[in-house]
Amino acid sequence: MAKFLTNREENYAQWYNDLVIKADLAENSAVRGCMVIKPYGFAIWEKIQAELDRMFKATGHVNAYFPLFIPKSFFSKEAKHVEGFAKECAIVTHYRLKKDENGKGVIVDPTSKLEEELIIRPTSETIIWNSYKNWIHSYRDLPILINQWGNVVRWEMRTRLFIRTAEFLWQEGHTAHATREEAIEETVRMINIYAEFAENFMALPVIKGYKSENERFAGAIDTYAIEAIMQDGKALQAGTSHFLGQNFAKAFDVQFTDKTGKLDYVWATSWGLSTRTIGALIMAHSDNHGLVLPPRLAPIQVVIIPIFKNSVQLEQISEVALKIRKKLEAKSITVKFDDRDNNTPGWKFADYELKGVPVRIAIGPRDIQNGTVEIARRDTLKKETVTVDTAISQISHILDEIQGNIFRKALEFKKENTLYVDKWEDFVNILDNQGGFIMAHWDGSPETEEKIKEETKATIRCIPFDSPEEDGKCIYSGKPSKRRVLFARSY
RNA sequence: CGGGGUGUAGCGCAGCCCGGUUAGCGCAUCUGGUUUGGGACCAGAGGGUCGCAGGUUCGAAUCCUGCCACCCCGACCA
Known part of the structure; x- marks a missing residue:
């Protein structure tokens, strides 16, 4: 059966690729790394959008739209943020073409060079906070709970349909709050919404947790993520929610007068979920006959x-x-x-x-x-x-x-492939032979995480919210640890 | 940016080493007919600047040089 599909057990990556093409979800475009989302694939995205949009609005959020282009100077205002995105930006330098006088075709008109280059947004924190500066003066202007549906560009070296494309569609929420507590509450609220969406609609069980310092969003104080397991044992991050502290407010000088008349910087969050989730949907449930779509998202x-x-x-x-x-x-x-x-x-x-x-x-x-x-x-x-x-x-x-059955199957798979490991050699063997989620102790240092990554390609996917306190020794360094964290190789 | 590979019909490929009829096959498409309970069959038809540019030659898809594009594997990443 399904002789037109590569066998999942033989070549998982090829199976995935075949599936996306043959199920008519998407195809590669003339532009390297960018995909054409075909009607059937886009219909799934529309279902995802409709449901998430409903959930966002039910929690008080509204939609708005900010520009695709961001002045280059905005990026240098938040140091960590630039550092994180600088290596993967598309940059607009000119605004006009002209006929090539030597032959056929067109060339960039050198006289149309922009005074300041524009960056095609890899994410919108900077352009949005530049606007928020003008919108926020008093505690009465807060909170701002805005979501944007749009596209972003990240110039990735290696791309894969849905999982990692140079341009992708997503939603990005950007909220502004009067207090730290309120912003953290929002960050948690949104990761919970993502988890709820993943489990109830995508039929995808996820682990919610904190990102380690190495894996945190560029410019965030704290990043929360939902991590899902794919059928080849690799992890896939399906949504993130960031507590940005006052970093962007300080970078863009966004202050407000509080109830007591004192000036303070605004507290921020941002959160996003992309077309990558369609890749997760495919990889988590499908088989050698093709896609298996959860009924709640099936076009x-x-x-x-x-x-x-x-x-x-x-x-x-x-x-x-x-x-x-x-x-x-x-x-x-x-x-x-x-x-x-x-x-x-x-x-x-x-x-x-x-x-x-x-x-x-x-x-x-x-x-x-x-x-x-x-x-x-x-x-x-x-x-x-x-x-x-x-x-x-x-x-x-x-x-x-069917919806319930697909979820149970995925949940069962996740359970079977989540292993509690205490010995380094087991850790390495499991990653090499079967993959999966590994719950292990970690000494909390970025250096140890980096070394583990170098030696095994596994990273800390998250520090699960529900990981209980437990005395143990770091799987790599042997130093004391208070809780297990989730390791895996990831997409 | 390193290492490997591929560009021939809409898609997948053969031909290339060893230059020589009209560049071929499968799928898809179109026409006609028979079919239809798990990817039907027969007959016919249409569709190509052989990635681009130059060179060698009586003659180039095939040999040489340069360029371009894409794919795979690494480093980077939602």
Whole structure:
């Protein structure tokens, strides 16, 4: 089966790539490192957007939009921030083209050089805080709870569809608060929203935690992240929320008068989640038949495929199919009736499996005779013949079951592949042979983390919020440690 | 930026070493027919500046030189 896909166990990276292309989610573009998100892939992103947007608004956030271009000078205002992003910026230096006088084509008009170069945003803290300076004068102006949906560019050396592209789509929240406590509360709130979204919609169990100093966002006091495990045992960061302290307020001189009349700098957070989550979705659930999409994010939840020999049969089948579609749509289920006659039913079965459609209904002459349909589930690949009425009444339930089942499977996988390790040689062996999450003690020093990374390519994914206090010795240095942290190789 | 590789039809490739009919195959596309309960079959058709530029030669996809692009592996990263 699925002879068109590379086998997942043989070559995981190739399997992933094949899947993205063959399921028609995205393709490489003419621009190195940038992808074209095709309609089916974009439909998943739209579902992600709709849900997150709802969650943001339910917690008091509003949307706004800031420019794509950032004056170069803005970047030098926050020292750590520049350092973090300087190596991967696209820079606009000119604003005009002209005809090449020597031949065909166009050249950059040298007389159009910009006085100050513009950076294509790798993230928007600087341009946003430059605006916030003008918006905030008093505690009454706070908090500001703004989210932006947009694109950013990070000039990555090596790219992979969805997982790491030079341009990607995301949302970035940027909030401003009167107190440290309130900002921290916001940072926590948002990482919780991401975790909730990952688990309830993406069916992706995650570990919430703090980033170590080495892995922290450039310019943040503290970074919280959700980390998920992929089927090859590597970790993938699915969302981050940063407590920025007063760093950006100081860099952009954003002060406000508090209730007592004192001037103080504003406290900030930022948080983001990108199209990378689509990569996580693919890598976490899919199999050798193709995508397995969680019903809550699937662009098509139910596909109806007619099996017919002639137009009379198709007519009879269509009547039943359209009735089912109408009833399901009334329950807010997305249904596609694929009555194209240029592909055989077998081809369509395989194709919708490849595309991860959770439920397939097949209707043939035999079913018309018996008043039945065949229901197939993408998660278990099991088929069942039921009456039309049963199908109509059961589909919602089946979709919920699939959603839950995919989550449980991923949760089980995460449990099986999270190992508590105390010996260095075990640590190395596990990483080399099976991968996975490793909970181990760490002495808390960036130097030790760096050495572990050099020797094993594993990094601290996070210091889990719920990691209990426990006396132990650092896996590498043997120095005392109070809690275990999460190590893994990552994407 | 280091190391490896590839550019030939929309996609995937063969041909290149050893230059020589009209550049070929599979998939896809189009037409006609038979099919349709797990990626159908037959017959026919269309589609190419062989990555670009120069050179060698009677003759270049093939040999030489330069350039460009992309892919894979490392360092960097959501």
